[in-house]
Amino acid sequence: MLWRIAQVIIPVFLIVSVGWAYGRRTRPDLTTFNRIVLDVLSPLLVYTALAAKEFRWQDHAVLLGGGAVLILLTGLVALGVARLAHTQARSLVPVVMFTNCGNMGLPLALLAFGPQDFGAAVALFSISNLIHFSLGARITSAHARTRDLLLSPLMVATALGFASALSGWRPPDVLFTGMRLLGEAMLPLMLFALGVRLTLLRREDVPRGLLGAFARPLIGLAVALPLAWALQLEGNARAQLVLFSALPPAVMQFLLAERYRQEPERVAAMILLGNALAVVFVPLGLALAL
Known part of the structure; x- marks a missing residue:
């Protein structure tokens, strides 16, 4: 079991470490890279995975419902925590609700469960993402324009991917293969970029980031384990949900907090510290999942 966990996390944290070392040395500007990931690579990865011949959405319907319920329940628990801790719910709740299931979750899932369950x-x-760009944006700010977020390339690609999965139509293989190769290039690049972002974490950020950093995986696991039992999830489906719940906060939430001026410094501290603590909570999640 320990060796299997090591086989999953070592490649992931190796790439993150290379990104961190490179970021410390060069301080690169990731603005253009982020735009390419959001507008090109992420949409292609999502579409080709959902439209692939081996993906049958019927086989994962309960898991997908469980993921949605998990996100909503963790948000409710986080709301109570925010009130007890006398912190702004608009800052804490989305950090706890939404996991870094892109940058870190997708590469981890590929290594842990293989291409057949990717x-x-x-x-x-x-x-x-669908919940994040709709309900999550509204929680972050009452003035969020959800329509603009839902019409982003990533959301359009998601809709087209599910449409292909339902209809069975997809581009010819000669085109689909190229689209898949370009989308899969995102996986190591996102881990590398996460490492670069971790260079922004400062010592003074630790106190204000502790609450969100610990609440995200702890609340997630506390909700996911009984939820998986209630939904009678077994095997890789249960493991996927548990790993999903143990992931650190979503980096995307910082972009929303910054856009809507919802304590962006505090949110950034929670997200960066949470991703740094993934070295503790991801192995814990894998141990509970596998």
């Missing part, structure tokens, strides 16, 4: 991880990623 479509399920992408589907969870898609469901998370």
Whole structure:
């Protein structure tokens, strides 16, 4: 079991470490890279995974419903925590609700469950994004323009991917293969970019980031384990949900907090510290999942 966990996390944290070392040395500007990931690579990865011949959405319907319920329940628990801790719910709740299921979750799922179950991880990623760009944006700010977020390339690709999965239509293989290769290039690049972002974590950020950093995986696991039992999930489906729940906060939430001026410094501290603590909670999640 320990060796299997090591086989999953060592490649992931190796790439993150290379990104961190490179970021410390060069301080690169990731603005253009982020735009390419959001507008090109992520949509292609999502579409090709959902439209692949081996992906059958019927096989993952319960898992996808469980992922949506998990996100909503963790949000409710986080709301109670925010009130007890006297912190702004608009800052804490989305950090706890939404996991870094893109940058970290997808590569972890590919290594842990293999290509045959990768479509399920992408589907969870898609469901998370759908809720994040609608309800999550509204929680972050009452003035969020959900329509603009839902019409983003990533959401359009998600809709087209599920349409292909339902209808069975997809581009010819000669085109589909190229689209898949370009989308899969995102996986190591996102881990590398995560490492670069971790160089922004400062010592003074630790106190204000502790609450969200610990609440995200702890609340997630506390909700996911009984939820998986209630839904009678077994095997890789249960493991996918548990791993999904143990992931650190979504980096995307910082972009929303910054856009809507919802304590972006505090949110950034929670997200960066949470992703740094993934070295503790991801192995824990894998141990409970596998």
